[in-house]
Amino acid sequence: xxxxxAPAVAAFHVTKxxxxxxxNEDVTFDVRVGExxxxxxxxxxxxxxxxxxxxxxxxxxxGWIEVLGQKAEFHSPRDAIAAGIGMVHQHFRLIPTxxxxxxxxxxxxxxxxxxxxxxxxxxxxIVALSESFDLPVDPRAKIWQLSVGEQQRxxxxxxxxxxxxxxxxxxxxAVLTPVESEVLATTLQSMARxxxxxxxxxxxxxxxxxxxxxxTVLRHGRSIETVTENDVTALASLMVGRDVESVKRSTESxxxxxxxxxxxxxxxxxxxxxxxxxxxxxxxxxLNVRAGEIVGVAGVAGNGQRELVEILAGLRRSVxxxxxxxxxxLENGSTRHPIRLGVSYVPQDRMGTGLAPDxxxxxxxxxxxxxxxxxxxxxxxxxxxIDAEARELMERFDVxxxxxxxxxxxxxxxxxxxxxxxxxxxxxxxxxxxxSPTQGLDVGAVATVHQLLLDAAESxxxxxxxxxxxxxxxxxxxxxxxxxxxxxxxxxxxxxxDVQRIGLLMGGEMEESA
Amino acid sequence: MSINDNIFVVIMASAxxxxxxxVFASLGEVxxxxxxxxxxxxxxxxxxxxxxxxxxxxxxGGPAFVVLPLAILAAMVAAALGAAIHAFLTITLRVNQIxxxxxxxxxxxxxxxSSYLAGIWHLGQSPVAHQFLRLDVFGLxxxxxxxxxxxxxxxxxxxxxxxxxxxSFYLFKTRMGLHLRAVGESPQTADSVGIPVVRYRYxxxxxxxxxxxxxxxxxxxxxxxxxxxxxxAGQGWIALALVIFGFWRPDLMLVGAxxxxxxxxxxxxxxxxxxHISTAFLAALPxxxxxxxxxxxSNASSRRxxxxxxxLGKPYEREER
Numbered sequence: 001x002x003x004x005x006a007p008a009v010a011a012f013h014v015t016k017x018x019x020x021x022x023x024n025e026d027v028t029f030d031v032r033v034g035e036x037x038x039x040x041x042x043x044x045x046x047x048x049x050x051x052x053x054x055x056x057x058x059x060x061x062x063g064w065i066e067v068l069g070q071k072a073e074f075h076s077p078r079d080a081i082a083a084g085i086g087m088v089h090q091h092f093r094l095i096p097t098x099x100x101x102x103x104x105x106x107x108x109x110x111x112x113x114x115x116x117x118x119x120x121x122x123x124x125x126i127v128a129l130s131e132s133f134d135l136p137v138d139p140r141a142k143i144w145q146l147s148v149g150e151q152q153r154x155x156x157x158x159x160x161x162x163x164x165x166x167x168x169x170x171x172x173x174a175v176l177t178p179v180e181s182e183v184l185a186t187t188l189q190s191m192a193r194x195x196x197x198x199x200x201x202x203x204x205x206x207x208x209x210x211x212x213x214x215x216t217v218l219r220h221g222r223s224i225e226t227v228t229e230n231d232v233t234a235l236a237s238l239m240v241g242r243d244v245e246s247v248k249r250s251t252e253s254x255x256x257x258x259x260x261x262x263x264x265x266x267x268x269x270x271x272x273x274x275x276x277x278x279x280x281x282x283x284x285x286x287l288n289v290r291a292g293e294i295v296g297v298a299g300v301a302g303n304g305q306r307e308l309v310e311i312l313a314g315l316r317r318s319v320x321x322x323x324x325x326x327x328x329x330l331e332n333g334s335t336r337h338p339i340r341l342g343v344s345y346v347p348q349d350r351m352g353t354g355l356a357p358d359x360x361x362x363x364x365x366x367x368x369x370x371x372x373x374x375x376x377x378x379x380x381x382x383x384x385x386i387d388a389e390a391r392e393l394m395e396r397f398d399v400x401x402x403x404x405x406x407x408x409x410x411x412x413x414x415x416x417x418x419x420x421x422x423x424x425x426x427x428x429x430x431x432x433x434x435x436s437p438t439q440g441l442d443v444g445a446v447a448t449v450h451q452l453l454l455d456a457a458e459s460x461x462x463x464x465x466x467x468x469x470x471x472x473x474x475x476x477x478x479x480x481x482x483x484x485x486x487x488x489x490x491x492x493x494x495x496x497x498d499v500q501r502i503g504l505l506m507g508g509e510m511e512e513s514a
Numbered sequence: 515m516s517i518n519d520n521i522f523v524v525i526m527a528s529a530x531x532x533x534x535x536x537v538f539a540s541l542g543e544v545x546x547x548x549x550x551x552x553x554x555x556x557x558x559x560x561x562x563x564x565x566x567x568x569x570x571x572x573x574x575g576g577p578a579f580v581v582l583p584l585a586i587l588a589a590m591v592a593a594a595l596g597a598a599i600h601a602f603l604t605i606t607l608r609v610n611q612i613x614x615x616x617x618x619x620x621x622x623x624x625x626x627x628s629s630y631l632a633g634i635w636h637l638g639q640s641p642v643a644h645q646f647l648r649l650d651v652f653g654l655x656x657x658x659x660x661x662x663x664x665x666x667x668x669x670x671x672x673x674x675x676x677x678x679x680x681x682s683f684y685l686f687k688t689r690m691g692l693h694l695r696a697v698g699e700s701p702q703t704a705d706s707v708g709i710p711v712v713r714y715r716y717x718x719x720x721x722x723x724x725x726x727x728x729x730x731x732x733x734x735x736x737x738x739x740x741x742x743x744x745x746x747a748g749q750g751w752i753a754l755a756l757v758i759f760g761f762w763r764p765d766l767m768l769v770g771a772x773x774x775x776x777x778x779x780x781x782x783x784x785x786x787x788x789x790h791i792s793t794a795f796l797a798a799l800p801x802x803x804x805x806x807x808x809x810x811x812s813n814a815s816s817r818r819x820x821x822x823x824x825x826l827g828k829p830y831e832r833e834e835r
Contacts, residue, residue, distance in 0.1 A: 057706065057832060078708030093703035095696055097821075106696050107707030158707075 006069030008033045008197040009054060009085060009166050014063035016049055023049035027063070027223040029216040031166065036188055036198045038208040040239055041218035042442045047201045048090070050218070051168045054199070055087040056080035078107075086159030087168040092151050096144040100137055101126055104158045129160050135187065148300065149180040156187070167191065168199040173207055177300055178470070178503035185211045205232045205239070262290040263326075265462035266312075266343075266431045271321035273307050281307040282318070283486035289431065289462035294453065295491075296477030297466040299506055304486040305435070305466045306348070312433045312464070313345040314338045315353075326430050339368055344424035346417075348435035348466075354420045357409035361401055362390035364408050365423045389426075397422040398448060414445025421452055425461075432456060435466045450476060470502065484508045517658050525776055525783055527662040530671060533775025535560070535732035535746075537674040539753035540760065540767045541681050542725025546597075547757060548685065549718040550698040550825040551604055554615025556726050557750025558622030559596045563589035563730025565628045568741040569635050571642035571734070578644040582735065585644070589731035590724035596622050597723020598716075605715045608829035624744030638741035645739040646670050646732075668736050670728070674768075677725070681764040694718060698823030701830035711830055729753070749778075752800055755807040761821045774800050 010030035056074030123139040266289040275281035310316035317333035331337040347353040390404040482505040570585035646668040655666035685691040760767030781796035
């Protein structure tokens, strides 16, 4: 596939500013017809902004887009679709209560202009597309009934349905199991061989190297270089802008299993609970965490991890089962009792559940200790103590902010997480429950957070680490529990962990031979 | 005594009569809510419609078949103007929808703009010149049971049935209806497939408002029929509850409207029959029901289960981050 023809789509000197941030600055790159082109960059490097510009969702402040050599101006997604550019967003743009066919037909020109729509004709076209691209899907199913992988297929068909020649995929593997990711890679490559172009947005070096024909690296909103490189280390240093020491490797020494005599600080026994929809979310979960141990809970989101974590934090009631913290039984559905027993909680939704965004750093850090001296001097609280403690914690946890009176909503993702960790670690907890600790953080912040977790474990805190990022779980945990459909399918020692097998377990595949 | 004097027949016939404005008002509200915009201004818009219709019927000369359509049209336009204010505030300026809707009701409602207009127009001193009268459809008005219930209503009732069918078909069988529901469920999704979210929201809030205008006209041209200050007496709020009560579906809302219509007519009917139940209690029934429905629905999670549009009440801004 020589680039004899004009690029399928290209951006020239694109700049896009948001209040206080330059998301894209002078970005130039081109996608050839029939290639898989990766946009590689850290979080916040401007990948998503760039793709939103390519699909007409945002308009660039300066610079322009060309489609097949013609300058194109997109005023809305409609224009981009008309020009043959379709996008699969990281957070799917699907309506859960609608059927697959309704979602695909939505807004498409392949319908009568007004009046009744012909569902059977739409369904036929979907089936034809799904067969020719090997993307099996039932057009009549409702979106909420589908797995994440299936939903992604619906998104891809939605784009193909509109005759898109360029398919932009934003972090497509973030939500998939390893097996599903491999299937996706094959699909994308075969689409490229059929003369379509794929723009593959990711920060995962391995998959970029294996899937993409060419890679454009974005850093701090700028396009750094377009390469045909498939060497992971070279790509990594391009992405980060310096040679990366793999922080994760250095931790392996600490992940040896702990002595059996180490006391158990968290004991979960046969825990059962229902989720928001009233369906079984936890179906008999039993799990132990010892002092100083990190137990990683791996699994695809939605298999009961959220419910488990919320019950431990007292935000949700269990139906049956027991939880003991350092031997003491945890009251069901009380948020104050876990705090008193020394359970710290860092939620996945840091800004929503974790912090009060409009309060200052100092106030947020005091949220769990305002009831006790020295902060409390009933009926007052002592602001000077709050401020002094906050300054000290900011120093210790390397929170970078103008002052302790800065509202937390102004902080970057990494600093938000550090504020949370500072608050949760400062009360000498026995157990730390933490969900997706590095989701959305950049490489530097990830390293800091990981180090903080390892230090905490070193000091004797038992940590329950829930994460969808398998690499993270493998890097930090002493033991790994895999959750699937509300149950812990298996708990393995880190030293015995086999990535392939954990990946299969995450997809619910138990070994045939027992 | 004929069977048509039976108390159940009488109650059912008046349930449909008194439920008719509720059908129009709740249909209008469901269009707005399906687009994701909650409009608590129904009560105010109804009063605007009522006063506009009363003015036309009193002051425009000509035969009834000319004046009455004009009166309805005036009611629709007046209420739509009120809705347009709400649309501009909530869609373009992204003001809180609850505040804006309440403001609309306070501004336009009882002791507000509608009362002021009625005052300077000297309305309400005599019945309107033209009103919607009960028809004798197919000469079946006296047929046993079904006659008074189905064939002895005003034209507005029959139009409301056509509106219910039309709205159901529009929402669930047409492309635009699918797009509208998509806008209300997830404006991000709708926008990403090229559906003009802002235009859909404006159009449905304004058209929905004009329906509330017809509902208001039902009072001043059919039920009362003259202008009385604050004559809708909280029926706009009942219409809001009906949308929830009917799971955002026009057909179920029609059933709900007649249930509330029956409750509304109960005190009159029973009083006329000499039943000794506190009329204050009976008159309060529809409002008690409204409170019960709204309490049940105010819990966000139950709202989802009932089928509320997921993006209801949320402003949409494309370049948000």
